[in-house]
Amino acid sequence: MTAALDEPRATARRAPLTRLLRSELRMVLRRPRTLIGLALLALVPVVAGIGIAIATGSSSGESVGDGLASLVEGNGLLLPIFGLTMSMTMLLPLTGAMLAADALAGEAANGTLRGLLVAPVGRARLLAVKAFGVAAVSLFAVLLMAATGIVAGLLLLGGDGMLTSSGTTLPFGAGLGRVLLTVVLVTVQVWALAAVALAVSAWTEHPLIVVVVSLGVVIVSGVLSVIPALDWLTPALITTSWEAIPEVVKDPLPTATLLTGVLRAGCYILIGYSIALSRMLTRDG
Amino acid sequence: MSGSTEFGTVAGSPAAVPAARTRGLRKVYRGTVAVDNVDLEVPTGAVLGMLGPNGSGKTTTIRMLLGLVTPTAGEVELLGRKLPEGAAESLPEVGALVEGPGFHPFLSGRENLLRAAAAEPHLSTSRIPAAVGAALERVGLAHAANRRFRGYSLGMKQRLGLAGALLVPRRLVVLDEPTNGLDPAGTREIRTIMADLHAAGTTVVVSSHLLAEVEATCTHVAVLNQGTVVAQGELADLLDAGSATLLVSTPEVEAAVDALRDHRIPARSLAEGIRVDLTATTAPEVVETLVKAGVPVHEVRRQRTGLEDLFARLTEDPVDAAELDPTSDPLVPQETR
Amino acid sequence: MNRKRTALSVAAAGTATGVVGLVLLAAPAGADEAPPTLPEVSAEALVQSVLTSDVPALSGTVKVSSDLGLPVPGLPTGDEAVRVYTDGQGKARISMDQGRGEKTVIADGATTWLWNSADRSVVKYDSAAEHRADRSTEEKLADPAAVSLEFITAMRADSTVSVDGTAKVADRPAYQLVLTPKPTERTLLREVRIAVDSETRLPLRLEVLANGSAEPALSVGFTEFATGAQDAGLFTFTPPAGAKVTDGNAEAREHQPTEQQKKDFLATINPKVVGEGWDTVLVGTVPADLLKAEVSGKDADGRKAAGTPLDLLKQFGKPVSGPFGTGFVITTKVGTALVAEDGRVAVGAVPQQVLVDALGQK
CATH class of the missing domain: 3.40.50.300 (P-loop containing nucleotide triphosphate hydrolases)
Structure with missing residues (x-):
């Protein structure tokens, strides 16, 4: 390096990471699509709560549904868990896929990814920032649903503590703990799908492709899991953990099952981010 | 680093x-x-x-x-x-x-x-x-x-x-x-x-x-x-060098073009003469070549053009462009090498 | 292209790790493990220790799977997991998924509670009263230890009992106790394998193997098993607010047939056990009018089923005739049932001929 080129400058080599993360979050949370998605998700538990409250009022004695639904009646703390597990079938995976699609493919199409690359933000760092944005906003979405679910549940359905599916009643604090545990489990599963979506997102400039492929993964997993001849494949499918989430309302907690679900999500996160990283490092900006 | x-x-x-x-x-x-x-x-x-x-x-x-x-x-x-x-x-x-x-x-x-x-x-x-x-x-x-x-x-x-x-x-x-x-x-x-x-x-x-x-x-x-x-x-060098074309009036257009092309000098026929590109040669050399080939030269005139002509000549005529050998292109001034 | 190479190795390493992780999650625990090494034990001593062992405080998951070659109502068809807890002192808790709800059975010593989350109902039994008659098949099967003990006691005399190496069940080293029918026994079953925990001497798994099939036709076993004191709270139950609570004893008494009814019923059915050991055959009579009665109702899957039981037999069974007359036979991998047209029935884990003989004995 020549002396002339290397005149002393009291400047950092890289922009501070926290500044990048803050900027990313601010941007994602200003995107109209994100805001609409969050608002819709927040409404899900409220709408479910109103529906169950009406169903309970009109049909006395009859159970309002099967599975968790039958337990939500008069059991308000279960409403957020019901809302989250219900949304895990489609809405939340869709949200994760959408966030991941916008993070790389959308920004590439917009030309904004290029701006960050020449700043420069290193490619691995850029992926980390994007992954953080997706992860933080998915967590926020799930927390938001839990919050509206708790409020709507307690106001519309009432209940003292939480009745588990095993027939025991947990005190309010422990019930709240179950809601938070559900938040963690659901968030990790959304992260897993978002990681897969982010890998796709790194390969394309069309956000819609990312959403379509991600939903394809969900649907194909669902189909494979019901084919008896492919039972051996079931423990490896991304959707298998999703189906186990309602088990958080068992007492005692089936820790092993839930932990397996988290580990499975971890494998998908690792695979998704590995592929995304390799693509980011070689991709033309 | x-x-x-x-x-x-x-x-x-x-x-x-x-x-x-x-x-x-x-x-x-x-x-x-x-x-x-x-x-x-x-x-x-x-x-x-x-x-x-x-x-x-x-x-x-x-x-x-x-x-x-x-x-x-x-x-x-x-x-x-x-x-x-x-x-x-x-x-x-x-x-x-x-x-x-x-x-x-x-x-x-x-x-x-x-x-x-x-x-x-x-x-x-x-x-x-x-x-x-x-x-x-x-x-x-x-x-x-x-x-x-x-x-x-x-x-x-x-x-x-x-x-x-x-x-x-x-x-x-x-x-x-x-x-x-x-x-x-x-x-x-x-x-x-x-x-x-x-x-x-x-x-x-x-x-x-x-x-x-x-x-x-x-x-x-x-x-x-x-x-x-x-x-x-x-820019100045390119305009100088690049704008240099030589207009040669001669009745024997075909013979003139052939003679120059034999010496790898790009030339194009006009109505009453030829236009010679000076990027790879000089005016005296062109005249010498023509005279040696027995082509009658009535008038020789330098023509100055702007960047637009240079650009057009470099990019729009594949025949001429192909004849330019990029490795020995005199358009590239030595001081930037 | 240094960067490209780095990128590809990162992708390969990460993806490979993830895939290996998924494979590990998918692989049944201990599937490829070498059998554990355990001190030698004689079959006699092993059986003795099993019969005298006490159930300690434990928790575990039991998986029941069957491949009978014919769907049998009441038997779990797929793989179903049941969670069991016991304090070793008679208190126990069993919970299982049923459809999209959960069923829990809690025996707190004095009372047995049955909770069903699907309709939020509680059935309460006084344990001191008569033995509960309506224990479902699942509940009985949920206890591999009890099933195995019952089996060993009944079959010892007519079996060759041996120890066939060791195995890992629920991540615990176990002896494989094998009961093979004596050559004189005429049965469809090849052998019954019972994995006995080397430490507690509790049966951890029972597998029934039929002739001509390498995979067990029926398997009941722990997939998780841990001994140790259990939280006392597991064995208490308070019916939640708003749940329907019914008294199981009272209900049972209401439906209890009178002594005379019982006698009449038994006289009609006329149950009889023919033979003993592996080729035991149960013979009885179904009232002929019942066999020909028009039945309409829903089968297990909720489909409408109509027709007389005889029609169904004709549909599923194979016609057979012999000294007893004519009838229909239904064969599964582990058992055979023969229904004669006059209503006599014979059932056993035996080939068809044994049933024909049993009916012919009169």
């Missing part, structure tokens, strides 16, 4: 290290050669205009200069550091506006710049608001800073992109078609900004299809055609 230069031209004088340099650059997209054998040199302090028809490889070359695209073959050296290893050190000192401004439509101009500024390594967090304000002021967007980018006109978008490139004092500014969509007043402003940058010692690379623009503002020119550099050098 030690910052040792790959080409071994470490010297005391800043001029010895070009602001950007490529060697044997080649990029193949899915079997299509976009850029091939590009040896570009951007001298420090120069305002280099990149000329070339659409699809000639300007943008691809610029993207490789900035490390956005990994070359299939060849090397890029930016501000004395080889890419991609040196990108983290050199890119903060490079401002760029590539392929149109990339901003979020739902954020205001100021918010977009704040976001771009957050990624600038050479901008401390406390200085960001002031830097963004100054950049907006500089491109004349202060009045529209709080409007959404979505509502900006094409010219305003272009200016915001320029503001993004100028957030921090740069050593090299790369502008891809900066006057795209600008009205004449806007074009003049860009010209002023480029002149200011040049006066401050900043190297500027600007690609444009507006030849008058380049002729008015650039010190250096590189002409690309079909993915390769067909001519580069100081």
Whole structure:
């Protein structure tokens, strides 16, 4: 390096990471699509709560549904868990896929990814920032649903503590703990799908492709899991953990099952981010 | 990073290290050669205009200069550091506006710049608001800073992109078609900004299809055609050398052209004579060749042309362009080698 | 292209790790493990220790799977997991998924509670009263230890009992106790394998293997097993507010047939056990009018089923005739049932001929 080129400058080599993360979050949370998605998700538990409250009022004695639904009646703390597990079938995976699609493919199409690359933000760092944005906003979405679910549940359905599916009643604090545990489990599963979506997102400039492929993964997993001849494949499918989430309302907690679900999500996160990283490092900006 | 230069031209004088340099650059997209054998040199302090028809490889070359695209073959050296290893050190000192401004439509101009500024390594967090304000002021967007980018006109978008490139004092500014969509007043402003940058010692690379623009503002020119550099050098030298054609009046047009082509001198037949390209030869040599071949020469006259003619000759006539041997092209002045 | 190579190795390493992780999650625990090494034990001593072992405090997951070659109502068809807890002192808790709800059985010593989350109902039994008659098949199968003990006691005399190496069940080293029918036994079953925990001497798994099939036709076993004191709270139950609570004893008494009814019923059915050991055959009589009565109702899957039981037999069974007359026979991998047209029935884990003989004995 020549002396002339290397005149002393009291400047950092890289922009501070926290500044990048803050900027990313601010941007994602200003995107109209994100805001609409969050608002819709927040409404899900409220709408479910109103529906169950009406169903309970009109049909006395009859159970309002099967599975968790039958337990939500008069059991308000279960409403957020019901809302989250219900949304895990489609809405939340869709949200994760959408966030991941916008993070790389959308920004590439917009030309904004290029701006960050020449700043420069290193490619691995850029992926980390994007992954953080997706992860933080998915967590926020799930927390938001839990919050509206708790409020709507307690106001519309009432209940003292939480009745588990095993027939025991947990005190309010422990019930709240179950809601938070559900938040963690659901968030990790959304992260897993978002990681897969982010890998796709790194390969394309069309956000819609990312959403379509991600939903394809969900649907194909669902189909494979019901084919008896492919039972051996079931423990490896991304959707298998999703189906186990309602088990958080068992007492005692089936820790092993839930932990397996988290580990499975971890494998998908690792695979998704590995592929995304390799693509980011070689991709033309 | 030690910052040792790959080409071994470490010297005391800043001029010895070009602001950007490529060697044997080649990029193949899915079997299509976009850029091939590009040896570009951007001298420090120069305002280099990149000329070339659409699809000639300007943008691809610029993207490789900035490390956005990994070359299939060849090397890029930016501000004395080889890419991609040196990108983290050199890119903060490079401002760029590539392929149109990339901003979020739902954020205001100021918010977009704040976001771009957050990624600038050479901008401390406390200085960001002031830097963004100054950049907006500089491109004349202060009045529209709080409007959404979505509502900006094409010219305003272009200016915001320029503001993004100028957030921090740069050593090299790369502008891809900066006057795209600008009205004449806007074009003049860009010209002023480029002149200011040049006066401050900043190297500027600007690609444009507006030849008058380049002729008015650039010190250096590189002409690309079909993915390769067909001519580069100081603007004045190129105009001198490039504009030199010799008009020879002769009744024996065919014989004259044949005689010159036998000596690998490009010539074209006109109605009452021939036009000889002087890029690879000199006037006395042409006359000598013709006389030796027994062609009667009635009149010999030098013709001066502008950049437009040079450009047209280099890019629009594949026969002549092919006859130019890029490795021994005298259009490339020796001092930039 | 240094960067490209780095990128590809990162992708390969990360993806490979992830895939290996998924494979590990998918692989049944201990599937490829070498059998554990355990001190030698004689079959006699092993059986003795099993019969005298006490159930300690434990928790575990039991998996029941069957491949009978014919769906049998009431038997779990797929793989169903049941969670069991016991304090070793008679208190126990069993919970299982049923459809989209959960069923829990809690025996707190004095009372046995049955909770069903699907309709939020609680059935309460006084444990001191008569033995509960309506224990479902699942509940009985949920206890591999009890099933195995019952089996060993009944079959010892007619079996060759041996120890066939060791195995890992629920991540615990276990002896494989094998009961093979004596050559004189005429049965469809090849052998019954019972994995006995080396430490507690509790049967951990029972597998029934039929002739001509390498995979067990029926398997009941722990997939998780841990001994140790259990939280006392597991064995208490308070019916939640708003749940329907019914008294199981009272209900049972209401439906209890009178002594005379019982006698009449037994006289009609006339149950009889023919033979002993592996080729035990149960013979009885179904009232002929019942066999020909029009039945309409829903089968297990909720489909409408109509027709007389005889029609169904004709559909599923194979016609057979012999000294007893004519009838229909239904064969599964582990058992055979023969229904004569006059209503006599014979069932056993035996080939068809044994049933024919049994019916012919009168």
